[in-house]
Amino acid sequence: MELQNLSNLVYGYEKTIKELTEKRKNLVFDYCKEQGFEDGKRYIYDNPESPNNGKLYEVVFKRPLDCRIILNCIDGARVFIKCYPVKKDGSRTLIGETELYINDLIAI
Numbered sequence: 001m002e003l004q005n006l007s008n009l010v011y012g013y014e015k016t017i018k019e020l021t022e023k024r025k026n027l028v029f030d031y032c033k034e035q036g037f038e039d040g041k042r043y044i045y046d047n048p049e050s051p052n053n054g055k056l057y058e059v060v061f062k063r064p065l066d067c068r069i070i071l072n073c074i075d076g077a078r079v080f081i082k083c084y085p086v087k088k089d090g091s092r093t094l095i096g097e098t099e100l101y102i103n104d105l106i107a108i
Contacts, residue, residue: 024069025064025065025068026064028064028067028068028069028079029063029064029066029067031079032061032067032079032081032102035102036107037059037061037067037081037102038059038061039059039060039061039062040058040059041058041059041061041107042056042057042058042059042086042107042108043056043057043058043059043083043100043105043106043107043108044056044057044105044106044108045057045100045104045105046104046105046106047101047104050104055085055086056085056086056108057083057084057085057086057098057100057105058083058084058085058086058092059081059082059083059105060082060083060084060097061081061082066081066082067079067080067081067082067102068080068099078101078103079101079102080099080100080101080102081099081100081102081105082097082098082099083097083098083099083100083105084096084097084098085098
């Protein structure tokens with residue numbers, strides 16, 4: 001195989017991998033939209049095993065990078081979404097960004 005053909009083949013595979021990665025991110029984003037997640041919406045974190053159980057969080061959901069999927073978890077796949085804690089005065093904090101499992105969030 002010639003070097004030029006090999007480089008074209010490698011470039012083609014890299015391009016395909018990049019396109020599929022982008023498609024996967026968009027699919028997770030669309031799934032979260034279907035589940036009713038919106039930017040600025042507030043949720044109570046409900047996980048009795050966590051020290052953050054019962055805390056109020058505000059979802060940041062503007063682009064596909066604000067949510068992600070983790071495959072091969074002990075119970076299958078898990079989808080996480082970016083959130084910020086809410087202060088006692090009702091305003092959103094500017095620090096403390098975290099990603100929470102969407103099945104542990106209860107809309108208020």
